[in-house]
Amino acid sequence: MSSVWALQDAKSKFSAVVNRACEVEPQIVTRHGQPVVVMLAYSEYRKLSEPARSPIDVLLGGPKVDGGLRTQRDKSAARKVVLA
Numbered sequence: 001m002s003s004v005w006a007l008q009d010a011k012s013k014f015s016a017v018v019n020r021a022c023e024v025e026p027q028i029v030t031r032h033g034q035p036v037v038v039m040l041a042y043s044e045y046r047k048l049s050e051p052a053r054s055p056i057d058v059l060l061g062g063p064k065v066d067g068g069l070r071t072q073r074d075k076s077a078a079r080k081v082v083l084a
Helices: 007-012 014-023 043-048 055-061
Strands: 003-004 027-031 035-037
Touching: 003 007, 007 014, 007 027, 014 027, 014 035
Parallel strands: 003 027
Antiparallel strands: 027 035
16 A cells, blocks of 8 residues: 555545554645645654754763863963964
């Protein structure tokens, strides 16, 4: 079977459409030949509808470094640069 269903077929085979959406891939339902609805597994919907995390949340949620990070600047003399 295809992943595109005419509305009449989707109505008459609703259980099959639901099963395919859960087990195989999202199912597209058309009306008058135009896509109008996508049926997908609830777990996929949840992934798509999660709010985006801010960059700060991503950084703070990363792995922790044992012993911390060196945060002091190296105060040794800068190297000499010869410009030609």
